Amino acid sequence: MSSIFGVPTQALFGQLLIGLINGSFYALLSLGLSVIFGLLNIINFAHGALYMMGAFVAYFLLQWAGLGYWWALLLSPIVVGFLGVVLERTMLKRLYHLDHLYGLLLTFGLALIIQGLFRNEFGSSGLPYAMPAQLAGGRSLGFMFLPNYRAWVIVFSLATCLATWYVIERTKLGSYLRAATENPALVQAFGINVPRMITLTYGFGVALAALAGVLAAPIYQVNPLMGADLIIVVFAVVVIGGLGSIMGSILTGFALGIVEGLTKVFYPEASNTVIFVIMALVLLVKPTGLFGREK
Amino acid sequence: MTTAQEAAPALEAPSATGRHQLVAFAVMVAFFVVAPFFIYPLFLMKALCFALFACAFNLLIGYVGLLSFGHAAFLGSAGYISAHTAKVWGWPPELAILAGTVVAGALGVLIGALAIRSRGIYFANITLALAQMIYFFCLQAPFTHGEDGIQAVPRGMLFGLLDLRHTMTMYFVVLAVFLAGFLLIYRTIHSPFGQVLKAIREHEPRAVSLGYTAEQYKLLAFVLSATLSGLAGGTKAIVFQLASLTDVHWTMSGEVVLMTLLGGLGTVFGPVVGAFIVISLENYLSQLGSWVTVVQGVIFVLCVLTFRRGVIGELARLIKKPL
Numbered sequence: 001m002s003s004i005f006g007v008p009t010q011a012l013f014g015q016l017l018i019g020l021i022n023g024s025f026y027a028l029l030s031l032g033l034s035v036i037f038g039l040l041n042i043i044n045f046a047h048g049a050l051y052m053m054g055a056f057v058a059y060f061l062l063q064w065a066g067l068g069y070w071w072a073l074l075l076s077p078i079v080v081g082f083l084g085v086v087l088e089r090t091m092l093k094r095l096y097h098l099d100h101l102y103g104l105l106l107t108f109g110l111a112l113i114i115q116g117l118f119r120n121e122f123g124s125s126g127l128p129y130a131m132p133a134q135l136a137g138g139r140s141l142g143f144m145f146l147p148n149y150r151a152w153v154i155v156f157s158l159a160t161c162l163a164t165w166y167v168i169e170r171t172k173l174g175s176y177l178r179a180a181t182e183n184p185a186l187v188q189a190f191g192i193n194v195p196r197m198i199t200l201t202y203g204f205g206v207a208l209a210a211l212a213g214v215l216a217a218p219i220y221q222v223n224p225l226m227g228a229d230l231i232i233v234v235f236a237v238v239v240i241g242g243l244g245s246i247m248g249s250i251l252t253g254f255a256l257g258i259v260e261g262l263t264k265v266f267y268p269e270a271s272n273t274v275i276f277v278i279m280a281l282v283l284l285v286k287p288t289g290l291f292g293r294e295k
Numbered sequence: 296m297t298t299a300q301e302a303a304p305a306l307e308a309p310s311a312t313g314r315h316q317l318v319a320f321a322v323m324v325a326f327f328v329v330a331p332f333f334i335y336p337l338f339l340m341k342a343l344c345f346a347l348f349a350c351a352f353n354l355l356i357g358y359v360g361l362l363s364f365g366h367a368a369f370l371g372s373a374g375y376i377s378a379h380t381a382k383v384w385g386w387p388p389e390l391a392i393l394a395g396t397v398v399a400g401a402l403g404v405l406i407g408a409l410a411i412r413s414r415g416i417y418f419a420n421i422t423l424a425l426a427q428m429i430y431f432f433c434l435q436a437p438f439t440h441g442e443d444g445i446q447a448v449p450r451g452m453l454f455g456l457l458d459l460r461h462t463m464t465m466y467f468v469v470l471a472v473f474l475a476g477f478l479l480i481y482r483t484i485h486s487p488f489g490q491v492l493k494a495i496r497e498h499e500p501r502a503v504s505l506g507y508t509a510e511q512y513k514l515l516a517f518v519l520s521a522t523l524s525g526l527a528g529g530t531k532a533i534v535f536q537l538a539s540l541t542d543v544h545w546t547m548s549g550e551v552v553l554m555t556l557l558g559g560l561g562t563v564f565g566p567v568v569g570a571f572i573v574i575s576l577e578n579y580l581s582q583l584g585s586w587v588t589v590v591q592g593v594i595f596v597l598c599v600l601t602f603r604r605g606v607i608g609e610l611a612r613l614i615k616k617p618l
Contacts, residue, residue, distance in 0.1 A: 043416045094600060100416055101362045102599050105556065108549060109595025116588035229427075232545060236424040239417065269435065276428035280409055283421065287412045 007265050013144040019261020020254065021150055021219065024157035025051075025212050027253025029234045030241060031161055032208035034249040035168070037238075038181045039201045042092065042103030048231025049114040050206050054080050054213025055222045056118065059129055069132040069218070076214045077207035084206030088199050111231075118224035126221030153215050160211065161250040168246050177201065181244070236279045242292020252290065315616050319564055327470050336466045337534075342574045343473045344531040349554040349566030350480050351523035356552075357561030358484055359516045360496035364419045364548050365406065365426025366524050371543030372429060373399040373525030378445035378538035379438055388451045388459055392472075392529035399525020400518055402429070407517035411510055423545060430543045444539030448532060465534060472530050476523050481563060483519065492516055553591055556598050559605030564618050568606050 029047060036044050057079050058072035067075065087110065095102045131149045138147035168174040180187045180194050188194045213227075220226060241252030256275050264271040282290060330339055348370055355361045373395030381391035410421045433439045440446075450459035459465045483489050494502045495509045503509050532538045541547065550573065558569025573591075580587045598605070604612060611618040 037416075041416075043420065091596070091600060098603075101419065102603070104362070104416060104419055105552065106596060106599040108552075109592045109599065112549070112588050112592030112595060114592075116585050116592060119585045119588070232423060232427045235420045236427075239420050239424065243417070272431040272435075273428050276424050276431075279421070279424055280428075283409050283412065287417075 009143055012265055015261040015265045016258060017144070017146070017150060017261075018264070019258040020154050021257070022260060023254040023257020024154050025216060025230070025253075026234055026237045026257050027161050027250045028157050028208050028212040028215075029231070030238045030249040030253050031164060031246065032205035033234065033238050034241075034244055034246060035164070035208075036202055036205035038244045039177065039198055040088075040092065040096075040103070041100050042095075042107065043100075043235070044202075044205065045104055045107040045231070046087075046110040046114065047107075047206070047209050047234070048227030048229075049111040050080055050084065050227070051209040051213040051216075051230070052118065052224060052227040053083070053114065054210025055129070055217040055226065056122075056213075056224075057210065058214045058217050059127055059222045062129070069130075069214075072214050072217075073211070077210040080210035080213075081203040081207030085199055085203040088202040092202065093195075093199075111228075115224060115228060122224050124223070124225055126223040126226075129217040129222050131218035149218060153219070157212070157215060158254075160208070161253075164208070165246050165250065233275055236275050239289055240275075240279050240282050242289025245289075245291035248289070248291025315614075316563065316618065319618055323564065323567065324474070327473075331463065331466045336462050338574070338578060340466055340469045340534045341531070342571050343469050344527050344534065345551075345554065345574055346567040346570040347473045347476045347530075348524050348527040349551055349558065349570045350477055351520045351527065352551045353555045353560065353562075353566040354480050354483065354523070355516060355520045356555060357565075358489060358492050358496065359513055361411075361414075361513065361517070362419045362552070363410075363422040363517075363520075364545070364552070365422035365424075365429075366520075366551050367543050367545060367547035368406065368426035368429040369399040369402060369521040369524035370528035370531070370547060370551075371433065371538075371540075372402060373528035374532035374538040374542050375433060375439050375445065377529035378448040378532040378536075381451060381533065382445060382448045383438075387455065388453050388533050391451075392526065392533060395529030395532065396522055396525040399528065400522035402525075403518040403521025404514075407514050407521065411513045411517060423548065426543075426548060427545060430540070430545070433540060433543045439538070439540075442540065444537060445532075446537055448536040448538070450533055450536060459533070469530055469534060472526065476526055477567075480523065484563070488512070488515075550591070553595055553598075555605075556603075557594060557605055559608035559611070559618075560603075562605065562607040562611060562618055565605050565607035572606070 029051060033044055033047055036042065054076045057076040058069070061067040061072050061075060062069075091106060091110075092103060095106060135149040135152050138145055138150075140146075168177055176187065176192055177197065180192070180197055184194050216226065237252055237256050238249060240256065241248040256278070259278070260271060260274055263274040270277070286292075327339075327343070348366070352363065352366050355363055375395075376398045377391040377395035380386040380394045381388060386394065406422065406425045409425065410418055413421060434441060438445075450465065453459055453464075453468060457464050457468065459468065484492075491502065491507055491512055494505075495507070495512055499509050528542060531542070554569035554573045555566045556569070557572055558567065559565025576590065576594075577587055580590060602609070607618050
């Protein structure tokens with residue numbers, strides 16, 4: 001059996017794969033946070049709870065309507081995104097004239113409510129969610145075994161991230177969005193409906209979280225607390241990447257997933273904390289994050 | 296329409312505020328002296344520890360405008376240190392609490408130095424993430440005993456004189472600790488140092504242009520807040536003879552925000568009232584299990600949407616005097 005730095009290649013590539021999977025979720029979640037922060041100037045604490053809801057909607061669709069994974073991948077982000085639109089219209093909207101910290105506190109309260117309700121209903125143990133038959137099994141790459149579903153998660157989330165980046169940085173709609181980030185009053189004066197754009201942006205960011213939840217369901221099971229601790233890691237990822245940078249959050253998401261996976265191989269004790277340590281180091285050198293700018 | 300400054304108290308002239316705050320303080324002390332004869336003392340002690348914790352937290356959010364989402368790190372780690380020194384090393388309670396407080400202060404220097412360079416949402420994020428790092432450390436370090444926590448911590452003899460195993464003795468010691476912390480915070484807020492903090496909160500560039508080194512002031516306030524949180528945590532560990540992961544977890548950081556918000560951000564007495572309400576809620580709703588989380592979430596949302604001044608803030612507006 002071959003090995004690198006005394007670690008069997010099987011284990012090394014296995015952890016790298018897990019790192020890439022986690023990185024996919026970090027990227028999708030921090031991308032959503034970044035898009036929301038760019039326009040609304042709030043940190044969406046409810047992001048982890050909505051990620052969890054995405055997985056649960058997939059579970060409900062299967063249990064109640066008999067709709068499988070592929071339908072869930074389409075419908076769950078729409079359902080959760082719509083919930084996001086309702087939350088923005090009814091609550092967040094009233095806070096824009098206040099200190100941005102109130103947005104953080106409100107979404108924190110929402111996260112407590114959502115997680116508490118699901119925990120009352122489903123306990124804290126996970127519910128199994130079968131992976132789609134088309135993606136069962138895997139293939140041997142010679143140096144490691146690659147399960148098809150995991151490859152799909154990585155490819156699909158990467159594609160979603162890049163598509164989002166393209167829309168925001170390279171299309172007309174995206175240019176409106178970026179302009180509204182810089183100066184909403186001026187963009188509104190040009191006849192663009194900025195409040196509606198803000199609402200839809202929140203819905204879209206939240207939908208990304210739900211999409212990540214559906215992708216995660218077959219791997220991690222569906223659990224009311226699946227987003228609770230994850231979201232804090234994602235906050236650290238966002239701080240490292242710098243808030244408001246689209247490509248920054250995608251790159252740091254994937255990179256930190258890989259770093260975490262490698263830490264599990266070489267120094268397992270630190271695998272929980274490595275992202276926070278990196279955050280502290282980045283802050284010492286560049287307080288606005290690697291790709292961020294002063295806002 | 297309201298403005299961003301709404302939640303903040305009006306800047307007061309110290310001389311005009313003195314009397315009714317003195318009355319409020321006297322009412323509070325009288326209540327705490329009489330209360331243990333009517334209310335379960337262990338509950339009161341818990342509420343007092345959290346009241347001190349919330350006051351320490353309020354020093355930062357209310358008077359410097361910094362929202363820390365990681366204050367559980369100071370409460371929890373001080374609890375572990377006090378419990379460990381008292382149980383394993385056999386230190387007397389006063390030294391054990393002091394050790395916890397000092398460690399929390401040192402932690403405050405480290406975390407503060409990193410976090411103070413940023414503002415607003417960044418600051419909240421960074422303190423949250425660093426506190427989560429402390430949480431994982433406490434989860435893995437051998438001396439904290441992971442999920443079990445440090446149990447059966449001896450209360451011991453305070454200064455070798457007072458036997459803390461008597462509930463009433465313990466209660467009045469906790470009350471003394473709380474009042475000392477409360478008065479220190481009160482003194483800080485009304486000192487020239489406190490005035491500079493408020494100036495930084497209102498307009499940092501102007502304060503800097505007047506020659507104040509804002510970062511040093513903010514760091515000092517942060518360390519003071521962390522130290523007093525540690526005092527609360529150490530005392531709590533001795534009272535309940537227990538240090539556990541609950542006190543380091545981020546839900547605890549959220550809880551102290553809730554207490555302060557509910558009582559009134561930037562009011563002197565608000566955090567005390569808020570802590571009592573939240574602890575009472577937990578006490579009476581405890582048989583409902585995880586519904587407590589839902590109720591807390593609902594209070595959070597209602598406070599932010601409709602009740603941003605908090606209980607004491609509204610009261611102060613009613614009598615048109617800062618409390």
